[in-house]
Amino acid sequence: MSVKQVSIFLENKPGKMCEMTDVLAANKINMRALSLAETEGFGIVRIIVDDVYDATTVLKDAGYINKLTSVVIVAIPDSPGGLKHVLEVLASKQINLDYMYALSTAASSDQAYMVLRVNDHKAAEAAFTKAGIKVVTQEEIAEL
């Protein structure tokens, strides 16, 4: 049920991010979510796309090292306290959150979507489902 995130190695230098997005643009790949982790020398770009296979293929062909990581995407009410409810579920199950970022939706909607990287994504999915929180599947990303 989990979603695959594409993580890409980039040098921390002017223009490197731009070059990478150019590869995606040239291949008509739309990013639905993006987060950037940087160190002094390098960065890791994490993206969510509709078609993981297409994205990783064009990136590899362009010489980018990338890896797939399992993440959980949840829908939360776009109102105060929405995220807190999601995090309480994780905390109560002692599931550690490594990082998270937001996913953009096409239509105006009363739902927000968060991408979560946790230490145990299966346990997290089970806990969310039990708590009535909607977990998004890979197939559903395109429709958001």
Place this chain on the structure above:
Amino acid sequence: MERYYQQEIECASRDEIVAIQNKKLKEQVKHVWENVPYYRKKMEKKGITPEDIQSIEDLHKLPFLSKYDLRDSYPYGLLGVPKNQVVRIHSTSGTTGKRVVAFYTQGDIDLWEDCCARAIMAAGGSEEDVCQISYGFGLFTGGAGLNGGSHKVGCMTVPISSGNTERQIMFIQDLQASIICCTPSYAAYLGESMKEMGLGPDDIPLKAGIFGAEAWSEEMRAEIEKTMGIKAYDIYGLTELSGPGVAFECSAQTGMHINEDHFIAEIIDPDTEEVLPEGTWGELVFTAIDKKAFPMLRYRTRDICRLTREKCSCGRTHVKMDKPRGRSDDMLIIRGVNVFPSQIETVLLEHGYQANYQIIVGRENNTDTLDVHVEMTPEMFTDNVTDITKAQKELVAGLRSMLGITAKVTLVAPKSITRSEGKAVRVIDNRKI
């Protein structure tokens, strides 16, 4: 079964080799005295004449030649024959600014190609082989030397030169090339490219590679042998002494046999210039005893090396030289510590990185800085910043224990370090001292 190109001479007794060396050395000193005024002046300055050189025991009396002599005598100052006897030149970039231009008579080319033929046969070559020469052709000696040697062996020779990796792989596959000659860094690059194309060691028809013209480590050899499923042989030479083939590796792969019927090797202390006993590490010095157009006497190679005369399992009797440990002039002194690029390469390979690196030396606040750029690999990459940073720290610690100083490690994008169709640029020294 061990193959020899000139078994009689390659396996001659020590006495026979010494007799040849004595005779040729005397002739060569006389030839230089009469034809190379530049060197004659050096001899006169030391107060010696050809009469003083009766055997190889007297070799130490002769003055040295260095890169500086090549620069000062450029272009024709060390030419040993009338120009109309020269049939070819080769050239290389000199470390002191001027190019080195070396001259060859037809006889010089013949003996050089003989040396290369010995190397190819020592790597198992015969007229049954398809030998792909992926060294550069032109002024560089690599292509021409091995090409000539391959002809002498009778291999089907593919003079493809360096570069155009796709075409290289196509010829290897289509013609079923069994031997390849190129620089080790290009061999590593070819191996990587073939791996990316999904070709495993069993899909690659090559059985042997003859790799030289730059320093490489045992770890790099193991990696190339594994990726391509070949046996990788080292070959040594320099333009000043003709080119590749001055020394070559045999099936034992424990050092390179120096072609002693053409070259006499000595090891000296680079500072005192004293001759050191065999088995000691020091600077390698060569005397070419039958090359006429460019007759180098006691040429200082700057390579830090060692000679061993133990009996070799291949049957050859010529003295063996170790893989040079570095060059006394590209050895880096960083914060007072001697650093050889090959040491850094060893640490990288031990830590799971590939041998694609660049050493950048700089100076900040009067202190030397050492920055090692390493290419990220799919194997080393993870989504976890902490894990990558941890591996980076381990590499820094590994370098510190090998070198005794702290280096900064920068991870760079794959294939971003310039390489390797010729020689890889391993060291960039930005210090202005």
